[in-house]
Amino acid sequence: MSTIEDEGDDAGPTDHGLTPGRAATINDIARIAGVSKKTVSRVINQSPFVKADTREKVEAVIAELGFSPDPQARGLAFRRSFLIGMIYDNPSPNYVVNMQQGILDAVRGSGLELVVHPCDRTSDDFMANVRGFAVRQKLFGAVLPPSVSEDERVTGMLTEVGCPYVRIASVSLDAPERMVVTNDSRGAAEAARHLVGLGHKRIAMITGPDLFRSTHERGEGFRSGLAEAGITLEDAMVVRGAYTFDSGVAAARELLSRKTRPTAIFAGNDEMAIGVYQAARDAGLDVPFDLSIVGFDDAPMSSRIWPTLTTVKLPIRDMGRMAAEKLLARSRGLDPAKLEQPEVIPTLIARDSSAPPRR
Amino acid sequence: MSTIEDEGDDAGPTDHGLTPGRAATINDIARIAGVSKKTVSRVINQSPFVKADTREKVEAVIAELGFSPDPQARGLAFRRSFLIGMIYDNPSPNYVVNMQQGILDAVRGSGLELVVHPCDRTSDDFMANVRGFAVRQKLFGAVLPPSVSEDERVTGMLTEVGCPYVRIASVSLDAPERMVVTNDSRGAAEAARHLVGLGHKRIAMITGPDLFRSTHERGEGFRSGLAEAGITLEDAMVVRGAYTFDSGVAAARELLSRKTRPTAIFAGNDEMAIGVYQAARDAGLDVPFDLSIVGFDDAPMSSRIWPTLTTVKLPIRDMGRMAAEKLLARSRGLDPAKLEQPEVIPTLIARDSSAPPRR
DNA sequence: CTGAAAGCGCTTACAG
DNA sequence: CTGAAAGCGCTTACAG
Numbered sequence A, B: 001m002s003t004i005e006d007e008g009d010d011a012g013p014t015d016h017g018l019t020p021g022r023a024a025t026i027n028d029i030a031r032i033a034g035v036s037k038k039t040v041s042r043v044i045n046q047s048p049f050v051k052a053d054t055r056e057k058v059e060a061v062i063a064e065l066g067f068s069p070d071p072q073a074r075g076l077a078f079r080r081s082f083l084i085g086m087i088y089d090n091p092s093p094n095y096v097v098n099m100q101q102g103i104l105d106a107v108r109g110s111g112l113e114l115v116v117h118p119c120d121r122t123s124d125d126f127m128a129n130v131r132g133f134a135v136r137q138k139l140f141g142a143v144l145p146p147s148v149s150e151d152e153r154v155t156g157m158l159t160e161v162g163c164p165y166v167r168i169a170s171v172s173l174d175a176p177e178r179m180v181v182t183n184d185s186r187g188a189a190e191a192a193r194h195l196v197g198l199g200h201k202r203i204a205m206i207t208g209p210d211l212f213r214s215t216h217e218r219g220e221g222f223r224s225g226l227a228e229a230g231i232t233l234e235d236a237m238v239v240r241g242a243y244t245f246d247s248g249v250a251a252a253r254e255l256l257s258r259k260t261r262p263t264a265i266f267a268g269n270d271e272m273a274i275g276v277y278q279a280a281r282d283a284g285l286d287v288p289f290d291l292s293i294v295g296f297d298d299a300p301m302s303s304r305i306w307p308t309l310t311t312v313k314l315p316i317r318d319m320g321r322m323a324a325e326k327l328l329a330r331s332r333g334l335d336p337a338k339l340e341q342p343e344v345i346p347t348l349i350a351r352d353s354s355a356p357p358r359r
Numbered sequence C, D: 001c002t003g004a005a006a007g008c009g010c011t012t013a014c015a016g
Helices: A026-033 A037-044 A052-065 A071-078 A093-107 A126-137 A152-160 A184-198 A213-228 A245-256 A270-282 A316-331 B026-033 B037-044 B052-065 B071-078 B093-107 B126-137 B152-160 B184-198 B213-228 B245-256 B270-282 B316-331
Strands: A083-088 A113-118 A141-144 A165-169 A179-182 A203-207 A238-240 A264-267 A292-294 A311-313 A347-349 B083-088 B113-118 B141-144 B165-169 B179-182 B203-207 B238-240 B264-267 B292-294 B311-313 B347-349
Touching: A026 A037, A026 A052, A037 A052, A071 B071, A083 A093, A083 A126, A093 A113, A093 A316, A093 B093, A093 B113, A113 A126, A113 B093, A126 A152, A141 A152, A141 A316, A152 A165, A165 A316, A179 A316, A184 A203, A184 A213, A184 A264, A184 A292, A184 A311, A184 A347, A203 A213, A203 A245, A238 A245, A245 A264, A245 A270, A264 A270, A270 A292, B026 B037, B026 B052, B037 B052, B083 B093, B083 B126, B083 B316, B093 B113, B093 B316, B113 B126, B126 B152, B141 B152, B141 B316, B152 B165, B165 B316, B179 B316, B184 B203, B184 B213, B184 B264, B184 B292, B184 B311, B184 B347, B203 B213, B203 B245, B238 B245, B245 B264, B245 B270, B264 B270, B270 B292
Parallel strands: A083 A113, A083 A141, A141 A165, A165 A179, A203 A238, A203 A264, A264 A292, B083 B113, B083 B141, B141 B165, B165 B179, B203 B238, B203 B264, B264 B292
Antiparallel strands: A113 B113, A311 A347, B311 B347
């Protein structure tokens, strides 16, 4: 089966004198293929300056021995690792896991691995912590979901230490090759149109925390969606939440205690929307007939709860994949700006939590 | 401020002639501290064979320069990386994220990082994939949650390639230093006692898939808990699910269509328990008065849904932390078997989905 | 198109 | 207790 001349002197035809326990190295490949290690290195790194049959010969030996270059040694010489860091403070398990999956979708087969780095932006050593991580690991690149992606201190520091990054955010904050933009504003406008279309007029909103850019985008989009139908979102109909279940409950209680209560509530994310269900129940209101609820995210729970939650879906896994692809494209010399549609459009998923208001 | 003699000749007192952009290396520390790099290496690796004041001198320079040894170079020389791999096929985002958090709790400050490696045990290249990952990255260690932890092919292969691992499983499958055992059986027995205590007699169970060891442990524990009260779980009252929402719905439909339907259902996990809510609603049954439901896991959703779900809580984050600590203990020369309580005991959390049956 | 030398930043023997 | 030499498995200049 082997077409390569066996240089071993103490072993069978497919054993090239390698120590059995140890993995093959570039030196083994060079020796067996009868070339220098530099040439093997050229093949590994897809250098165009290798004669076709030299390349084939080397590739055959690589395949036969199942050789795979040591990322640590390669990284040491390259002054760069083969690790992608996902640096995040998003508290939603669903968001985190889906984004991880998306990043892994993109790097599969590339030899890159994903290192997860949750962090706390409010912590005193936040910047030192993230900087230490990026520098020590000499990250191949970093994927930054919100709200870390919105922190200019982080991106400035990463640039300073020479760590490539891609930001995921609801508004363009950077050059296209470093951005995956989700049009949250448009998604929120869809939510507004949906409620208006059902005939709602007294509409309320629970926003996210100020720290998140998406809070403003979703708020602004919702307002403009209502404005298209000539409906103004009153100040008394807007309560700030914190993207958590409990804050959703509290905000909804407040809204439902207003003298003229809303017939529909748009929550900045699903977690808070689920909280609205509880407040509605406590107030003796039937969802959707007394109160329509619309969320944002399409978390798994939205289709499990009853009535199922109308929401705006963000393709989180795709977003993770697109971000990692931009990181990869750079190293492949492609133009990362032209990889895929420049903007991720959320889609409204109408379920059972929204209906026309009672007359 | 610096008490170290400045050997630079072209810079100020705190600049030791280092290139500004580049991070300090072991050579810089050695030069500035006036010792050999080998001595610096001894300090880094906490060798006892260093004179106290030599150590202090070196540590002062390390601190002053904020030096942190390059994990790639160290790894290359050690023939081992500083990466912990979490290799898993658990589909629950909550489980995954909590376990990641637990592992990170344990490794914080140790210089280790967490590389996530989801996989598919049913895939043809599963073993090759996991092997390649462990070998290529020369993992410091692997954390294996169920059901990967229950695959002897995986643990055999990891042993063969010299990759330390810790398994997390509902039954002891390995030496104590390689195991975090969760007593799922006992947790399920608690669930049984809870339902018996409420007065239930016609009790049903939805099990997990055969592939998971926890399916058997939870099943067996539940049976034995009922047996204590002289209640036998009838065959017709047991339906197999798949740990998914949909399988929970389907299994509950089947159970609720029996001629004498159960007054209580214990589901092998929360995801399926939530499915039972839907089947109950479709059948026009009130939870908990027509039907009590008990789950397993304490997923976030269990306290959000209405009525809130009675369930058995597993401290997933602690389990991840304990597993990573065992990995760390080995390298610190401690006895990993004696780290913490040998067994994780799940606890019943009684909420609103369980009540005495209607007379 | 190919290779010999030096180096990435550490550690392991081996001396003393 | 400390250090000079060699090496981990790759790549970058530099030659040819």
